[in-house]
Amino acid sequence: MKGGHSSRIWGRQSSFTVAALVITTIFFWAWEYNPLVISLLSAQEQFIMQTPEFWLGDSADSLVLTNPKEQLMEEDSVTQMAETKEDEKILEHSESDVERENVLSTEEKVENGVSASSLEKQDCNYGKGRWVADSRRPLYSGFGCKQWLSDMWACRLTQRTDFSYEGFRWQPNGCEMPEFRGEEFLRRMQDKTIAFIGDSLGRQQFQSLMCMASGGEENPNVENLEKKYGLVKPRGSIRPDGWAYRFPATNTTILYYWSASLCGIEPINATDPNTHFAMHLDRPPAFLKRFLPEFHVVVLNTGHHWNRGKLNANRWVMYADDRPVTDRHLAEMGRAKNHTLYSIARWLDSEIGVRPELRVFMRTISPRHFAHGDWNTGGSCDNLSPLSKGDEVAGDDSSDPVVEGAVRGTRVKILDITALSELRDEGHISRYSIKASEGINDCLHWCLPGVPDTWNELIYAQL
Numbered sequence: 256m257k258g259g260h261s262s263r264i265w266g267r268q269s270s271f272t273v274a275a276l277v278i279t280t281i282f283f284w285a286w287e288y289n290p291l292v293i294s295l296l297s298a299q300e301q302f303i304m305q306t307p308e309f310w311l312g313d314s315a316d317s318l319v320l321t322n323p324k325e326q327l328m329e330e331d332s333v334t335q336m337a338e339t340k341e342d343e344k345i346l347e348h349s350e351s352d353v354e355r356e357n358v359l360s361t362e363e364k365v366e367n368g369v370s371a372s373s374l375e376k377q378d379c380n381y382g383k384g385r386w387v388a389d390s391r392r393p394l395y396s397g398f399g400c401k402q403w404l405s406d407m408w409a410c411r412l413t414q415r416t417d418f419s420y421e422g423f424r425w426q427p428n429g430c431e432m433p434e435f436r437g438e439e440f441l442r443r444m445q446d447k448t449i450a451f452i453g454d455s456l457g458r459q460q461f462q463s464l465m466c467m468a469s470g471g472e473e474n475p476n477v478e479n480l481e482k483k484y485g486l487v488k489p490r491g492s493i494r495p496d497g498w499a500y501r502f503p504a505t506n507t508t509i510l511y512y513w514s515a516s517l518c519g520i521e522p523i524n525a526t527d528p529n530t531h532f533a534m535h536l537d538r539p540p541a542f543l544k545r546f547l548p549e550f551h552v553v554v555l556n557t558g559h560h561w562n563r564g565k566l567n568a569n570r571w572v573m574y575a576d577d578r579p580v581t582d583r584h585l586a587e588m589g590r591a592k593n594h595t596l597y598s599i600a601r602w603l604d605s606e607i608g609v610r611p612e613l614r615v616f617m618r619t620i621s622p623r624h625f626a627h628g629d630w631n632t633g634g635s636c637d638n639l640s641p642l643s644k645g646d647e648v649a650g651d652d653s654s655d656p657v658v659e660g661a662v663r664g665t666r667v668k669i670l671d672i673t674a675l676s677e678l679r680d681e682g683h684i685s686r687y688s689i690k691a692s693e694g695i696n697d698c699l700h701w702c703l704p705g706v707p708d709t710w711n712e713l714i715y716a717q718l
Contacts, residue, residue, distance in 0.1 A: 379427060379429070379430035379431075380427065380428070380430070380651060380671075381427045381430055381671065381713045381716065381717070382427070382619075382648060382653060382669075382671030382672065382673075382674060382675060383427060383428050383648050383649065383650065383651060384425060384426050384427035384428045384430070384647070384648060384675070385425075385426055385428075385646050385647040385648070386423045386424070386425055386426075386641075386642055386646045386647075386675070386678060386679070387423065387424060387425075387426050387646075388422055388423055389422060389423060389424040390422065391424075392421055392422050392423060392424055392704075393421040393422075393704035393705075393708065394435060394466075394467050394471075394704060394708055395466040395467060395469075395470055395471025395472075395704055396411075396471045396704075397409045397410060397411030397412070397421075397702075397703065397704055398411050398412070399471045399472060399473075400465075400466035400469070400471035400472075400703075401473075402465075402469070402473050402474065402477075403462050403465035403466050403469070403500075404462050404465075404466055404703055405462060406689055407684070407688060407689065408459060408462065408684065408700060408701070408702065408703045409702075409703060410684060410687060410702035410703070410705075412689060413684075413687040413688055413689055414687050414688075415685075415687035415702075417639045419639075419641050419681075420639075420641055420679065420681050420682040420702065420705060420706075421702075421704050421705065422641075423641060423642075423679075424709070424712075425675055425709045425712065425713070430716070431716065432712070432716050433715065433716060435467060435711070435712050435715050437467055437468045437469060437470045440467070440468055440715055441468055441502055441504070441505040441507045442505060443718055444505065444507040444551070444552075444718075445505040445506060445507060446505070446506045446507075447507060447508075447551035447552065448507075448508040448509075448510065448549055448550050448551055448552070449464070449507075449508070449509050449510075449550070449551065449552040449553075449554070450510050450511075450512065450543075450546070450550045450552070450553050450554070451464075451509075451510070451511040451512070451554045451556075452511075452512050452514050452517065452540065452542075452543050452553065452554070452555050452556075453513075453514060453515070453517070453554075453555055453556035453557055453618070454513070454514075454515040454556065454557060454558070454559060454560055455513075455515075455700065456556060456559070456621045456699075456700065456701075456707075457511060457513075457554070457555075457556045457618075458511050458513065459700060459701060459703065459707045460554065460556075460618075460707045460710050460711060461498070461509065461510075461511035462511075462703060463703055463704075463705075463707040463708050463710070463711055464509055464711045465500065465509055466703070466704070467708060467711055468502065468507075468509065469502075474502075476502075476503055476504070477500050477501065477502055477503075478500065478501040478503055479499070479500060480499040480500060480501050480508060480510070481495065481497075481498060481499055483499065484497070484499045484510060484512075484542075484546065485542075486498060486499055486510075486512070496512060496513050496542075497510060497511045497512035497513055497542075498510065498511050499511075512540070512542045512543070514540040514542070514543070514557075515557060515559075515560035515565070516534060516557055516560055516561065516571070516595065517539070517540060517555060517557045517595055517596070517599055518534045518535050518536055518538065518539075518540065518595055519533075519534075519535035519538030519539060519540055519541055519544075520532050520533070520534055520535070520540070520541075520571065521533050521535070521541070523572065530570070531570040531571070531572050532569065532570055532571050532572065533572055533574040533579075534566070534571040534572060534573050534574060535574045535575070535577075536573060536574065536575045536580070536585075536591055536594045536595045536598065537575050537576065537594065537595075537598045538598075539598075539599050539602055539603075547606060547613075548610075550613070551612065551613065551614065552613075552614045552615075552616075552714070552718070553603070553613070553614070553615045553616070554615075554616045554618060554670065554714065555599070555615070555616070555617045555618065556617070556618040556620075556621075557592070557595070557596070558592075558620035558621070559620070559621075559623070559699065561588050561589075561591070561592045562588060563588065573585075573586060573591055575594070589657075592657065593657055593660075593661070596617070596657060596658060596661035597660075597661045600617060600661045600662050600665050600667045601665060603615045603665070603667050604665035604666050604667055607666045607667070608666075614668070614717075614718065615666070615667045615668065616667070616668050616669070616670040616714060616717075617658050617661065617662050617667050617668070617669060617670065618658070618670040618672060618710065619653055619654065619655035619658045619659070619669065619670065619671050619672055619673040620655050620658070620673055621672065621673070621676055621699075621701075622673055622676050622677045623698055623699050624636040624680040624683055624698045625696070625698045625699075626698075630695070630696065630697070630698070630699070633694065634696060634698060635685070635686065635696045635698065636680055636683050636685050636696060636698035637685065637686070638680050638681050639681050640681060641679070641681050642678060642679075643680070643681070644677070644678050644680065645678055646678065648674040648675050648678070650674065653669060653671045653673065653674070654671075654673040654674040654677065655671070655673045658671075659671075668717065670710065670713060670714065672709070672710050672713070675709070676706050676709075679705075679706050680698075682701050682702055682705045682706045683697060683698045683699070683700065683701060683702065684697040684698075684700050684701070684702055685697065685698065
């Protein structure tokens with residue numbers, strides 16, 4: 256019995272062995288000749304390669320990559336980190352600590368897996384495009400907008416006879432540019448305040464928007480809010496520090512405050528009528544700081560007052576950290592301006608963090624077109640032919656790298672008007688004025704209606 260039982264067991268084992276050999280033979284034959292089995296096996300291998308372990312095995316020879324795509328991502332991350340290290344080395348030689356903060360904020364976006372360039376591409380580049388003729392321009396009459404428009408900027412009231420500069424509009428590449436309508440603008444800005452803070456070119460933009468919003472027509476219902484904002488002309492002054500008006504139908508306020516440097520200005524000795532004034536490079540204008548909670552849109556500009564002649568004439572003394580600036584590096588005019596722009600951009604960015612509905616635009620510098628001298632040395636801008644320099648801006652970067660750098664990494668938007676305005680040298684006031692003073696040319700300010708209307712259209716497109 257035992258011997259027979261053993262024989263049966265041995266016979267079964269032999270049968271299993273033979274069966275195993277047959278199956279193995281069939282399997283290897285299929286491996287070589289059957290593509291279906293190969294595809295199934297490949298799918299299994301792909302599944303195994305998605306396991307969470309990065310390496311399998313102990314020795315270098317036995318390392319198995321779990322996912323080739325992960326390797327590529329890691330290589331990209333290493334490259335980004337290496338580029339970041341190089342950027343940090345460059346930052347050691349940067350002009351200011353504020354610029355260092357700006358670049359580092361961009362690097363943080365890269366480390367978080369989102370490149371700065373990809374973030375910037377999400378927004379339309381309104382400064383890139385072309386000028387096109389448009390018979391529907393201008394948006395208002397230079398004769399009719401006398402309620403808001405200064406005579407010295409209303410070129411229709413001067414001896415100028417050619418007004419072809421009025422018949423163009425700016426068309427950004429690939430961007431939606433809605434037609435400006437005053438009523439629609441006021442509806443969008445219902446119960447809101449838009450504030451222009453800057454120099455005389457900011458005042459031009461303010462007057463332009465007042466004419467655009469009103470259609471250039473007389474509107475006796477518009478309320479003067481100058482007393483509310485303390486914009487009353489001081490005794491002995493040529494004009495007040497600003498203007499403020501409210502459209503009662505939509506409760507929309509448009510105002511302008513003169514701050515040529517965007518610095519906080521205060522008398523060093525308030526009891527001395529001949530005192531100098533502290534020009535705080537790291538403080539915003541007191542007016543802006545006081546009334547910012549009431550503003551919904553803020554448009555800033557500065558640039559042409561950053562020279563020694565203007566500072567000396569205004570008796571401004573540079574201050575930083577509540578002390579006179581003694582650092583020669585910071586006292587250089589360009590670096591002082593940069594420091595101011597970076598400081599105010601970051602302060603406003605922090606305010607936007609508290610009030611996300613606040614919209615802030617920092618406008619790039621408006622170009623001058625003096626030729627053969629300056630305003631007081633015979634400089635002129637006699638060209639009357641539109642777009643003689645071309646009609647297109649093709650570059651992606653701003654022509655004002657200081658403003659572009661100041662807002663980078665913040666929620667302050669750039670209002671990039673430099674390059675597109677550079678093409679419009681025929682739109683300046685030039686030698687034309689009401690009095691037409693001999694030898695005096697204004698190649699800085701613009702005729703209205705004119706180029707500043709486009710600046711406001713760019714804001715309208717982004718509200």
